[in-house]
Amino acid sequence: MNAVHGVLTTRRDGALDVERIRGDFPVLRLRVNGKPLVFLDNAASSQMPQAVMDRWLKYQTTQHANIHRAVHYLSETATAEYEGARRKLQAFINARDEREVVFTSGTTDAINLVAHGYGRKFIGPGDEIVLTHLEHHSNIVPWQMLAQEKGAAIRVVPINDRGEVLLEEYRKLLNPHTKLVGLTHVSNALGTVNPVREMIAAAHEKGVPVLVDGAQAVPHMKVDVQDLDCDFYAFSGHKMFGPTGIGVLYGKMGWLEKMQPFKGGGDMILSVTFEKTTYNTVPYKFEAGTPPIAAAIGLGAAVDYVNGIGMDRIHAHETDLLDHATQEVNRLAGVRIIGMAEKKAAVLSFVVDGVHPHDVGTLLNEEGIAVRTGHHCAQPVMQRFGIPATSRASFAFYNTMAEVDALVAGIRKVQKLFG
Ligand code: 7TS
Numbered sequence: 001m002n003a004v005h006g007v008l009t010t011r012r013d014g015a016l017d018v019e020r021i022r023g024d025f026p027v028l029r030l031r032v033n034g035k036p037l038v039f040l041d042n043a044a045s046s047q048m049p050q051a052v053m054d055r056w057l058k059y060q061t062t063q064h065a066n067i068h069r070a071v072h073y074l075s076e077t078a079t080a081e082y083e084g085a086r087r088k089l090q091a092f093i094n095a096r097d098e099r100e101v102v103f104t105s106g107t108t109d110a111i112n113l114v115a116h117g118y119g120r121k122f123i124g125p126g127d128e129i130v131l132t133h134l135e136h137h138s139n140i141v142p143w144q145m146l147a148q149e150k151g152a153a154i155r156v157v158p159i160n161d162r163g164e165v166l167l168e169e170y171r172k173l174l175n176p177h178t179k180l181v182g183l184t185h186v187s188n189a190l191g192t193v194n195p196v197r198e199m200i201a202a203a204h205e206k207g208v209p210v211l212v213d214g215a216q217a218v219p220h221m222k223v224d225v226q227d228l229d230c231d232f233y234a235f236s237g238h239k240m241f242g243p244t245g246i247g248v249l250y251g252k253m254g255w256l257e258k259m260q261p262f263k264g265g266g267d268m269i270l271s272v273t274f275e276k277t278t279y280n281t282v283p284y285k286f287e288a289g290t291p292p293i294a295a296a297i298g299l300g301a302a303v304d305y306v307n308g309i310g311m312d313r314i315h316a317h318e319t320d321l322l323d324h325a326t327q328e329v330n331r332l333a334g335v336r337i338i339g340m341a342e343k344k345a346a347v348l349s350f351v352v353d354g355v356h357p358h359d360v361g362t363l364l365n366e367e368g369i370a371v372r373t374g375h376h377c378a379q380p381v382m383q384r385f386g387i388p389a390t391s392r393a394s395f396a397f398y399n400t401m402a403e404v405d406a407l408v409a410g411i412r413k414v415q416k417l418f419g
Contacts, residue, residue, distance in 0.1 A: 016317040021309065022398050024049040035368030038403045043188050043216055043347055043394035044372050045238045048302070052242060055301035059294050066290055068267055082293050085300030086283075092303045093233065094224040095250055102249040102256070102283040103296050107215040108138040110234035110249035111182075113286060114211050115142035117259035118232075119180070125151035127179040130208075132157040132165050132194065133384055134187040137377045139213045143182060152179070159384060163190040163339035170199060174206045181210045185217035189378040189392070190339025191322070191347030193217075197228050204229065209255065215239055219396065220318055220345045222311040225250050237295060241396075242302035246295035249286070256282040263288040314397040318346050321395045321404055328408040334415060338390050349376075349390040352411060355418045357389040363417060364391075367410045 022028050027047050030037040039047060059081060065074035067082050083098075090098040104110040119142075123129065129143045133156055140154075147154050155178075157170040165183075174181075181203045186193050200210045209231035217223055219240040225233050232255070237246040251259070261268055261279055265288035270278045279285045306314070325348045329335055334353040352360055361373035372392045375382045382388060393407055 014313070016309070016313050016397065018317070018398060018400050022400075024051065024305075025398055026050060028398060032368040032370075033366050038367075038369040038406050040393040040395065040399065040403065040407060041370045041372045042219070042396040042399075043239070043376075043392065045244070046219060046241050046396050047398070048241055048243065048298075049305050051305050052298050052301045056243060056294050056298040059297045064294070067293055068284070078293055081297050081300075082291070085296045088300040088303045089248055092223075092307075093218075093248075093250055094226050096226060097253055099282050100225075100250055100253055100256065102251065102286045103291050104234075104247045104249050104286075105245055105292065106236040106238070106247035107136075107213060107234045108247075110232075110247055111138055111211065111213065112142045113249055113262040114232050114234075114251070114259075115146050116262040117286065118209075118255065119143070119146040120150070121258075121260050123147075123150050123152050123179045126177060127152040128155050128173075128175070128177045129153070130155045130157060130170070130173050130178055130181045130203075132170075132183045133159045133380055134163070134165065134184050134190065134192060134194070135182065135378070135380070136184060136188050136213065136215070137379070139182050139184060139211075140380070143180075156380075157183075159192075159381075162341050163187065163192045163381075164341045165192075165194055165199075167195065167198070167202075171202055174203060174208060176206075178203075178206060178208045181208055182213070183210065184213040184215075185223070186214075186220065186345045186347075187339070187378070187381070188216045188347070188394075189376040189381040189390070190341065190349055191216075191344040191394075192339060192341040193221075193343040193345050195343075196230070200229050216345070216347070219306075221315055231255055237299040237302065240299075240302055241305060242299035243292075243295040245292045246299050248299075253282065256286070259286075261285050261288070265289045309397060317397055318395050318399075321399055321401065322346060322348065324401055325393065325395075325404045325407065328404065329411070332408070332411060332415070335411060338385055338387065346395045347392060348394075349392045350411075351387060351390055352414060352418075355414060357391045359418075360391040360411070360414055363414045364407070364410045367406065367413065369407055369410050371407070 067079040211232040214235040233250040238244040268288040357373040
């Protein structure tokens with residue numbers, strides 16, 4: 001494949017058997033409006049393979065009880081499975097210690113945990129939080145709420161017309177008042193892959209911790225938190241072929257130990273009197289109440305599934321898909337791709353001249369094609385490009401070249417209908 005983006009150097013060491021893989025995903029056999037479903041909304045939520053659902057059901061039928069509480073067989077089994085899932089996630093992101101993996105309900109919950117646990121303790125009046133212009137609302141709003149409460153300020157790293165952060169501007173924003181950098185690994189609206197390793201190193205030179213929003217990275221590329229050296233890394237299960245209601249906050253042990261709990265309740269304590277509570281150790285200090293046990297175990301199964309395919313092969317296949325989609329959509333007169341970063345992952349955002357993205361989405365749906373239309377919970381990105389919304393196709397390893405062709409044919413049909 002020719003290089004259209006900078007990510008295209010990876011070569012396949014054996015082609016992905018996409019048809020076989022698709023057999024693992026029952027939903028992909030669906031017909032929508034009389035056409036085979038073409039599911040290109042994976043950035044919003046990906047589909048689950050049968051193995052994840054089977055694992056979830058096995059837990060529900062033969063292993064369910066509350067965890068960390070009782071000595072009976074089911075409780076001990078459930079605890080072992082839940083903690084086993086934590087170790088799978090630890091290996092998946094190469095965390096040094098399993099205790100650095102905190103189960104949350106998703107990326108949003110994980111970021112809010114850092115905003116409360118770290119932010120409310122360590123950020124004060126006059127302090128600054130640096131975010132990029134590419135952030136999803138969930139990595140903006142919690143920081144704004146904190147900044148308002150504490151009298152701190154948000155500083156924004158600008159992006160260029162291709163949708164890439166301006167590194168020199170970023171470096172200039174780091175100063176002795178900076179208390180946190182929050183940046184997305186991959187932009188959900190444009191697909192830009194940020195140079196996170198370099199940005200983390202620059203922040204660390206100034207002693208500033210970094211939170212990476214990895215929601216759109218973990219389904220598409222190998223993530224190694226020790227190699228990145230990030231202080232926090234957040235992601236969601238439902239975007240990486242696992243269930244909804246579960247996600248992960250990775251945090252360096254040193255920070256997690258210093259942070260205050262986010263939610264209070266059962267399981268996060270060592271002792272309670274009406275005068276005083278002492279908190280449990282990391283990670284339990286951050287997992288108050290009964291967690292989504294089945295979802296955590298399901299996410300562990302999703303890790304197994306993805307590992308079974310191999311992240312290198314996933315990356316190579318998705319690169320081919322994005323490459324092909326970019327070339328074909330670029331060929332369509334009157335269609336503009338938004339976001340042409342050198343390094344991109346799995347996302348193609350576009351606008352069709354004279355057609356509102358909502359109409360594009362509605363007409364594509366008539367062809368059985370699922371894309372997301374709107375601002376993608378990244379309104380500042382839309383503002384930067386002076387548009388209210390885009391249509392967005394986002395790919396997963398189970399998508400095919402034929403599906404990309406169906407998308408392109410669908411866009412042609414939309415253009416024809418609108419004259
Ligand atoms: N961060 C990024 C980069 C995201 O893409 C999303 C969800 C979130 C955080 C929030 O994840 P949650 O699981 O806590 O909701 N992004 C999208 C999207 O692109 N379309 O729908 C949801």
